Amino acid sequence: MLKISRRTLFAAFATLAMVLPQATPQAWAAQQPTQFPFAITDDSGTTTTFAAPPQRIVSLSPGLTEITFAVGAGDRLVAVDTYSDYPPEAKNVQPRLNTYPHPSVETLISLKPDLVLSLADPDEDIAAMRRQGIPVIKLLPRDFDAAVGAIGTLGRLFGASEAADAITTDMLARRDAVVAAVGDAPRPRVYEELDASDPDKPFVAGPNGFYGQLIDVAGGANVFGDLPGDVGQVGAEIIVARDPEVIILTDADLPFNPQTPEMVAARPGWAVLTAVQNGAIYPVSGSLFSTPGPRLVDGLEALAALLHPDLFPVPQ
Amino acid sequence: MTRPGVRPAAALVIAVLIALLAAALLFAAAFGAVQLRPDDLLRMTLNHVLGTRFEATWRPQDEAIFFAIRLPRVAGAAIVGAALASAGVLFQGLLRNPLADPYALGVSGGAALGGALGFLLSLSFSFLGFSPVPILAFGGALLAMSVVYGLARSGGRAPVVTLLLAGFAVSAMMGYAVSFLLILNDRLQLNLPRVYGWLLGGISVTQWGQLGVAVVMVGVSIVGGWLLRHSLDALSLGEESAQQLGIAVEQDKRLVIVLGSILTGAAVALGGLIGFVGLFAPHVTRVVIGPRHSLLLPAAALVGAAFLVLADLLARSLLPPTEIPVGILTAFVGGPFFLWLLRRERREYRL
Numbered sequence: 001m002l003k004i005s006r007r008t009l010f011a012a013f014a015t016l017a018m019v020l021p022q023a024t025p026q027a028w029a030a031q032q033p034t035q036f037p038f039a040i041t042d043d044s045g046t047t048t049t050f051a052a053p054p055q056r057i058v059s060l061s062p063g064l065t066e067i068t069f070a071v072g073a074g075d076r077l078v079a080v081d082t083y084s085d086y087p088p089e090a091k092n093v094q095p096r097l098n099t100y101p102h103p104s105v106e107t108l109i110s111l112k113p114d115l116v117l118s119l120a121d122p123d124e125d126i127a128a129m130r131r132q133g134i135p136v137i138k139l140l141p142r143d144f145d146a147a148v149g150a151i152g153t154l155g156r157l158f159g160a161s162e163a164a165d166a167i168t169t170d171m172l173a174r175r176d177a178v179v180a181a182v183g184d185a186p187r188p189r190v191y192e193e194l195d196a197s198d199p200d201k202p203f204v205a206g207p208n209g210f211y212g213q214l215i216d217v218a219g220g221a222n223v224f225g226d227l228p229g230d231v232g233q234v235g236a237e238i239i240v241a242r243d244p245e246v247i248i249l250t251d252a253d254l255p256f257n258p259q260t261p262e263m264v265a266a267r268p269g270w271a272v273l274t275a276v277q278n279g280a281i282y283p284v285s286g287s288l289f290s291t292p293g294p295r296l297v298d299g300l301e302a303l304a305a306l307l308h309p310d311l312f313p314v315p316q
Numbered sequence: 317m318t319r320p321g322v323r324p325a326a327a328l329v330i331a332v333l334i335a336l337l338a339a340a341l342l343f344a345a346a347f348g349a350v351q352l353r354p355d356d357l358l359r360m361t362l363n364h365v366l367g368t369r370f371e372a373t374w375r376p377q378d379e380a381i382f383f384a385i386r387l388p389r390v391a392g393a394a395i396v397g398a399a400l401a402s403a404g405v406l407f408q409g410l411l412r413n414p415l416a417d418p419y420a421l422g423v424s425g426g427a428a429l430g431g432a433l434g435f436l437l438s439l440s441f442s443f444l445g446f447s448p449v450p451i452l453a454f455g456g457a458l459l460a461m462s463v464v465y466g467l468a469r470s471g472g473r474a475p476v477v478t479l480l481l482a483g484f485a486v487s488a489m490m491g492y493a494v495s496f497l498l499i500l501n502d503r504l505q506l507n508l509p510r511v512y513g514w515l516l517g518g519i520s521v522t523q524w525g526q527l528g529v530a531v532v533m534v535g536v537s538i539v540g541g542w543l544l545r546h547s548l549d550a551l552s553l554g555e556e557s558a559q560q561l562g563i564a565v566e567q568d569k570r571l572v573i574v575l576g577s578i579l580t581g582a583a584v585a586l587g588g589l590i591g592f593v594g595l596f597a598p599h600v601t602r603v604v605i606g607p608r609h610s611l612l613l614p615a616a617a618l619v620g621a622a623f624l625v626l627a628d629l630l631a632r633s634l635l636p637p638t639e640i641p642v643g644i645l646t647a648f649v650g651g652p653f654f655l656w657l658l659r660r661e662r663r664e665y666r667l
Contacts, residue, residue: 100499197435197449200389200520201639224637233513234349234637236385240377241350256435257448268522269384272376 401620425490426460
């Protein structure tokens with residue numbers, strides 16, 4: 001059962017990789033420049049119509065902040081969430097809102113936004129904002145193409161479709177280049193670690209979500225492709241048994257319990273792993289692999305270069 | 317008071333329980349998330365222990381899995397189980413309350429707060445093989461317990477009811493402090509599953525050295541508790557009666573709290589907050605062999621060890637490759653068994 005679903009998944013990714021890259025940018029191109037009033041159906045299934053590009057934007061998630069800056073609308077942000085730290089200018093946006101466990105609707109009203117961007121806030125909170133007449137767009141991309149789509153959507157909404165199209169075209173072209181370069185090359189067994197606060201039972205990348213998808217597209221075989229979701233907690237026994245050839249540490253730059261290749265190599269029993277013996281343990285910047293935004297493709301290229309050093313020139 | 321001595325029945329009980337624990341240990345060592353052939357395990361163990369030279373029919377990873385990962389974890393589960401069960405016996409005896417468990421005196425809140433700080437602060441140090449999370453959890457547990465004891469003490473006495481209530485209040489306050497810390501630090505709720513997973517408990521042994529430290533702490537505390545067995549028996553009659561029997565009540569209570577704290581702290585350091593074992597193992601043992609502490613304490617320790625070894629086996633092998641927090645299994649497996657035992661033993665139950 002598991003085998004079939006893995007194969008199906010792979011086939012799905014392969015199909016996506018072949019079909020979408022050509023189709024998507026042309027679709028964006030056909031629709032520019034944006035005609036207002038402009039209607040968007042978001043990931044909460046709600047359609048909102050905008051008479052003009054929003055001028056007072058609140059972003060409740062780092063990825064959406066990043067996209068807003070990337071398409072050149074960063075100066076319209078009147079507030080961001082506390083974790084929006086990229087690009088560097090995002091750190092200067094005030095006020096910075098605490099969104100966990102709930103964003104404060106009172107604060108949002110007082111900011112008089114004409115758009116609130118939400119990634120994954122609870123539905124009740126989004127409904128509460130909408131009841132106060134605040135337009136909310138929920139964009140929760142679950143894979144690379146959806147992230148590209150979110151950039152295109154926001155670009156059009158902000159009246160910046162040219163800038164957005166430049167980014168999306170570039171992202172898709174670079175993704176295609178990775179897929180083409182990797183081709184049918186043998187896929188190394190990859191173990192991608194997300195958090196090892198307990199190194200005996202780390203949290204790891206499963207088959208779905210950005211982490212798992214990037215491993216597949218970059219030409220790796222995720223040793224935990226059989227987990228039920230995006231992320232799972234697994235025992236050290238089973239990691240050693242699956243003998244990864246490459247270890248990717250997205251927990252290398254965590255603010256808590258950051259891991260280093262030396263720490264990984266010194267874990268009991270890990271010395272026999274092929275990855276440890278070949279020194280193929282790579283710390284990476286976790287946000288490149290998890291933030292839905294323009295930098296996903298940077299993460300993809302970095303990962304592909306680590307998995308297939310022979311196919312890619314040394315990254316600058 | 318007549319000294320009961322070690323009657324044949326007691327020796328038999330202990331022998332049976334030791335056999336049970338040995339069987340649990342063997343079983344847990346033989347199985348896991350990864351299937352290893354039992355005959356391979358036997359041969360690699362003989363190679364390791366006796367220096368025999370059986371040809372390796374197994375992969376080097378299999379040897380690493382067995383010796384470096386599985387065996388320390390199985391041993392850790394046994395130590396934590398024994399520690400929690402003995403701490404449960406001590407606190408139930410001291411507090412004369414069937415709901416008392418190792419966490420009764422504020423430990424769960426203190427350990428959770430320390431552990432959460434260990435997760436959220438950017439610390440990297442290690443002490444005796446332990447990383448920041450277990451060290452801070454151990455410290456939090458001991459701190460909470462000293463605060464509770466300090467608060468409950470007045471005029472040289474620490475009344476049992478005050479101890480219980482102070483323990484409850486301190487634990488709740490520290491528990492909510494954890495929630496507050498998470499609110500301040502959470503990013504897209506990423507920390508929540510990690511910290512709460514830890515709060516649900518899970519045996520984590522990353523170095524044999526940790527086991528050495530824990531064995532000493534737990535062993536000394538259990539022996540210390542056993543030396544206080546007559547005081548514990550007397551305390552179960554009430555403090556006044558114990559006093560009349562010539563027991564130095566306040567001094568022995570303090571000793572019991574110190575020993576229970578060390579046991580619980582050691583358990584927290586190796587396993588996080590594993591629920592139910594410290595409640596379940598003493599009660600089950602008491603139902604079967606009676607309330608006398610000379611036998612109850614060692615027997616409950618053995619029962620707790622065997623039980624947690626098996627629960628941890630399920631935690632790592634039930635849903636491979638996913639690990640289940642062992643606290644979920646201690647409740648699901650131990651709970652129904654305990655209820656069945658309570659109903660089967662129709663006779664009145666007393667501490």
